[in-house]
Amino acid sequence: MVRNLKAAVYHGREDVRIEDRPEPKPGKGEVKVEVKYCGICGTDLHEYYEGPIFIPTQPHPLTGKKLPVIIGHEFSGDIVEVGEGVKGWNVGDRVTVDACIVDWTCPMCKRGMTNYCYNLGFNGLAADGAFAEYVVVPAYQLHKLAPNVSYEEGALVEPLACGVEGVRASGMKEGDTVFIAGAGPIGLVTLLAARAAGAREIYVSEPMKARRELAKQLGATEVFDPTTVDVKKEVLERTHGIGVDVAFECVGYEPALNSCIDVTRKRGTICVIGIFPKPVTFDPFSGLVATGKHYVGSLAYEGVDFDISIALIADGRINVKPLITKKIKLDNLVEEGFEELHKHRERHIKILVSPK
Amino acid sequence: MVRNLKAAVYHGREDVRIEDRPEPKPGKGEVKVEVKYCGICGTDLHEYYEGPIFIPTQPHPLTGKKLPVIIGHEFSGDIVEVGEGVKGWNVGDRVTVDACIVDWTCPMCKRGMTNYCYNLGFNGLAADGAFAEYVVVPAYQLHKLAPNVSYEEGALVEPLACGVEGVRASGMKEGDTVFIAGAGPIGLVTLLAARAAGAREIYVSEPMKARRELAKQLGATEVFDPTTVDVKKEVLERTHGIGVDVAFECVGYEPALNSCIDVTRKRGTICVIGIFPKPVTFDPFSGLVATGKHYVGSLAYEGVDFDISIALIADGRINVKPLITKKIKLDNLVEEGFEELHKHRERHIKILVSPK
Numbered sequence: 001m002v003r004n005l006k007a008a009v010y011h012g013r014e015d016v017r018i019e020d021r022p023e024p025k026p027g028k029g030e031v032k033v034e035v036k037y038c039g040i041c042g043t044d045l046h047e048y049y050e051g052p053i054f055i056p057t058q059p060h061p062l063t064g065k066k067l068p069v070i071i072g073h074e075f076s077g078d079i080v081e082v083g084e085g086v087k088g089w090n091v092g093d094r095v096t097v098d099a100c101i102v103d104w105t106c107p108m109c110k111r112g113m114t115n116y117c118y119n120l121g122f123n124g125l126a127a128d129g130a131f132a133e134y135v136v137v138p139a140y141q142l143h144k145l146a147p148n149v150s151y152e153e154g155a156l157v158e159p160l161a162c163g164v165e166g167v168r169a170s171g172m173k174e175g176d177t178v179f180i181a182g183a184g185p186i187g188l189v190t191l192l193a194a195r196a197a198g199a200r201e202i203y204v205s206e207p208m209k210a211r212r213e214l215a216k217q218l219g220a221t222e223v224f225d226p227t228t229v230d231v232k233k234e235v236l237e238r239t240h241g242i243g244v245d246v247a248f249e250c251v252g253y254e255p256a257l258n259s260c261i262d263v264t265r266k267r268g269t270i271c272v273i274g275i276f277p278k279p280v281t282f283d284p285f286s287g288l289v290a291t292g293k294h295y296v297g298s299l300a301y302e303g304v305d306f307d308i309s310i311a312l313i314a315d316g317r318i319n320v321k322p323l324i325t326k327k328i329k330l331d332n333l334v335e336e337g338f339e340e341l342h343k344h345r346e347r348h349i350k351i352l353v354s355p356k
Numbered sequence: 357m358v359r360n361l362k363a364a365v366y367h368g369r370e371d372v373r374i375e376d377r378p379e380p381k382p383g384k385g386e387v388k389v390e391v392k393y394c395g396i397c398g399t400d401l402h403e404y405y406e407g408p409i410f411i412p413t414q415p416h417p418l419t420g421k422k423l424p425v426i427i428g429h430e431f432s433g434d435i436v437e438v439g440e441g442v443k444g445w446n447v448g449d450r451v452t453v454d455a456c457i458v459d460w461t462c463p464m465c466k467r468g469m470t471n472y473c474y475n476l477g478f479n480g481l482a483a484d485g486a487f488a489e490y491v492v493v494p495a496y497q498l499h500k501l502a503p504n505v506s507y508e509e510g511a512l513v514e515p516l517a518c519g520v521e522g523v524r525a526s527g528m529k530e531g532d533t534v535f536i537a538g539a540g541p542i543g544l545v546t547l548l549a550a551r552a553a554g555a556r557e558i559y560v561s562e563p564m565k566a567r568r569e570l571a572k573q574l575g576a577t578e579v580f581d582p583t584t585v586d587v588k589k590e591v592l593e594r595t596h597g598i599g600v601d602v603a604f605e606c607v608g609y610e611p612a613l614n615s616c617i618d619v620t621r622k623r624g625t626i627c628v629i630g631i632f633p634k635p636v637t638f639d640p641f642s643g644l645v646a647t648g649k650h651y652v653g654s655l656a657y658e659g660v661d662f663d664i665s666i667a668l669i670a671d672g673r674i675n676v677k678p679l680i681t682k683k684i685k686l687d688n689l690v691e692e693g694f695e696e697l698h699k700h701r702e703r704h705i706k707i708l709v710s711p712k
Contacts, residue, residue, distance in 0.1 A: 107621075116622040
């Protein structure tokens with residue numbers, strides 16, 4: 001007898017349905033996880049209002065999957081079934097999941113840089129995800145939650161891992177001065193990761209008052225409203241006139257990128273995490289050659305970023321709880337989740353969804 | 357009695373005069389060098405035809421100097437007089453000179469990154485240079501030529517140091533695959549430096565036939581004419597479809613930069629050395645975030661690049677002699693040097709000027 005599970009299924013733009021689907025069975029090398037919480041990611045919103053973007057409309061080269069697909073990829077839960085050949089994992093283990101699907105033939109995956117896979121695919125986009133009662137994932141994606149890390153915190157590990165990856169990709173060193181453009185979910189996890197990495201001073205630029213206040217609460221040295229103050233002037237005044245060592249662009253917006261370039265010292269680094277919808281104008285002379293600035297992109301995470309994130313939450317160096325602004329039920333994902341985030345961005349950072 | 361020396365004096369655009377000037381005396385911490393050879397740099401040409409660019413028209417913050425100024429900064433010679441307080445240098449020492457003037461109060465100079473000084477100035481631009489019989493320089497700029505490095509080779513150390521700095525700034529590692537856009541003087545010294553650094557394969561794109569041939573002679577794996585072949589296709593075919601590890605932009609031209617971006621693998625590095633006269637259009641999504649590519653600029657050199665360059669020439673790992681395409685006398689600098697390079701770029705890489 002096939003049992004059913006309840007899941008949020010993406011059929012197309014503005015068409016996500018809560019449906020009954022056949023309950024999946026873990027195959028070889030896979031486990032089945034009972035989902036406790038799954039966070040709503042900006043990517044989910046982009047797929048809902050502007051997609052399909054990452055959700056394949058043709059069979060994905062790695063998974064063979066295309067829409068309709070169960071979405072959701074920031075989650076925690078318990079292992080409830082272990083497939084053939086899986087070693088080191090047991091029923092009852094509390095876990096979170098690095099949703100990146102590995103292509104073992106890809107030259108980037110083989111180097112451990114799975115986030116730059118040439119066939120990039122994630123659970124919840126290119127395979128069924130975790131806005132559901134249960135999800136089946138390959139065992140290599142699992143990361144054990146420390147005993148004192150709650151399921152709510154566990155669902156925040158995935159976004160935090162994006163901030164950790166950004167900080168690691170930037171080469172930021174202990175004692176560096178930092179600028180962050182944007183205090184949305186990505187800006188804030190980057191702030192948390194930069195603090196934990198020993199940043200000396202962290203300046204944040206963010207137009208929304210509530211987000212500026214949260215950034216301050218989470219450890220920003222100072223926050224600036226770019227709509228009312230000259231951010232370049234303020235940051236240069238506080239950094240000996242030369243600028244910060246590392247800037248993080250967490251918006252995907254040309255003026256924010258220019259702010260990052262303006263406030264970064266010669267031979268400093270600009271790490272771009274924001275998703276840009278269109279090209280920008282860039283001056284390689286002043287931006288690169290004459291100033292020796294470095295630029296690096298950062299996308300998602302590698303598996304190790306999950307272990308780092310869990311450890312930093314577990315021992316108290318990072319507190320992700322203030323990022324949770326609402327908890328809802330799966331049945332209300334569209335109205336209380338997507339639509340609420342769309343209408344009231346200033347009220348929210350992370351909404352967690354529980355399937356039951 | 358004040359003796360005179362012969363020197364090429366820059367008075368303004370297309371106004372360089374061979375003049376008699378009072379012979380300089382080395383002050384405290386300075387030495388006087390009798391110039392043997394001084395190469396013509398692309399920067400000299402830019403100053404002559406489009407300048408003043410780097411030559412100050414107001415007193416330079418470091419040197420107090422403004423035009424008219426004696427130009428020339430790629431040189432070798434003998435120490436003929438040692439000023440007060442100079443230790444470790446003697447009359448008769450064969451030397452070349454790192455022309456970067458250090459600002460000991462600058463936060464970048466204090467970190468050893470003198471090429472990113474906030475008051476950047478060079479001999480031959482912001483202070484009198486070496487298209488002259490004698491030049492006075494601070495002793496901290498001196499680098500001793502190995503006994504088997506000729507004065508001609510000694511004058512090539514300065515441009516080679518730019519290539520060494522580029523390779524070091526790029527983070528290129530032994531075994532990396534490399535692409536170089538442009539085989540002019542900077543592209544070729546970068547090629548030499550990348551070969552000496554253990555690059556596995558080096559692909560060069562260059563429209564001029566003579567320069568492509570020289571690149572091949574100097575060790576390029578393959579050379580491509582971007583006006584007749586699809587460089588992206590050719591390089592990707594030779595690099596497992598993913599591209600090279602490191603690309604060097606040595607032109608300062610948007611299509612060349614785009615070539616570099618196109619042929620560099622995910623998480624690879626694009627090092628920009630070319631001087632761009634204007635901004636470009638750049639896509640931070642495909643160029644940075646989605647592909648994790650790194651960008652770094654490289655300008656001139658640090659002092660250590662001179663020691664590296666001299667050592668690599670001295671032990672035969674780098675042969676700079678094929679770069680010398682003509683030797684002329686100082687009296688003919690404008691006609692046989694600047695004008696010849698301007699009219700017949702395809703015939704030349706480096707013209708050396710001797711004052712006598």
